[in-house]
Amino acid sequence: MEQPSFLESFLPLKPHWFHVLLSLAEQEQHGYGIMQEVLERTGGKVRLWPATLYGTIKRLMEEGLTEEAAARPASEHDARRRYYRLTPLGRRVLKAECRRIEELVRIIHTKRGLAERKVES
Numbered sequence: 001m002e003q004p005s006f007l008e009s010f011l012p013l014k015p016h017w018f019h020v021l022l023s024l025a026e027q028e029q030h031g032y033g034i035m036q037e038v039l040e041r042t043g044g045k046v047r048l049w050p051a052t053l054y055g056t057i058k059r060l061m062e063e064g065l066t067e068e069a070a071a072r073p074a075s076e077h078d079a080r081r082r083y084y085r086l087t088p089l090g091r092r093v094l095k096a097e098c099r100r101i102e103e104l105v106r107i108i109h110t111k112r113g114l115a116e117r118k119v120e121s
Contacts (some may be wrong), residue, residue, distance in 0.1 A: 002047070006033075007092055007093055007096045007113075009095065010063070010065075010093045010096070010098055011096060011100055012097065012100060013093070013094075013097045014056075014058045015046070016048060016052060016053075017056060017059070017060060018094075018097060019038045019041075019042075019046055019048065020034055020038075020048070020053070020056050020057060020060060021060070021065065021066070021090055021094040021097075022041075022047070022094065023037045023041075024039055024044060024066060024084060024085055024086045024090070025086065025094060026093070028069040028083045028084060028085040029083060029084060030081040030082060030083050030084070031050070031053055031054060031057065031081075032081075032082075033050050033075075033080070034048065034053060034057075034084070035047075035050075041055070046102075057084060059096055060090070061084075064087055064089050064090070065087060065089055065090035065093055066084050066085065066086060066087060066090050067084070067085060067087050068082055068083065068084060068085075069083040069085045070083060070120075
């Protein structure tokens with residue numbers, strides 16, 4: 001098992017890395033599926049264009065966080081589509097990033113009083 005510092009060396013994740021890993025958290029997907037899920041999940045605020053998406057996937061694979069899936073769904077007839085999945089390391093890094101973000105949200109909630117104060121003139 002990796003030392004916590006090894007996992008933390010990936011953090012904070014680049015936004016595009018986070019979105020791709022999150023898209024692969026529940027199932028294997030092809031690139032277009034990842035693009036569509038990110039677009040839908042973010043209400044159109046994050047759009048992964050093909051060059052960005054496939055560059056991100058390449059880097060994630062080089063870092064050992066994702067890999068190409070060996071099998072494709074039986075319903076998939078397009079042999080050109082490649083499916084990707086999280087590696088065990090990728091899943092641990094995604095979980096560590098989610099914990100980091102959850103801690104930030106917790107801190108934000110404790111600081112709400114500061115954000116709600118009116119600016120004194």
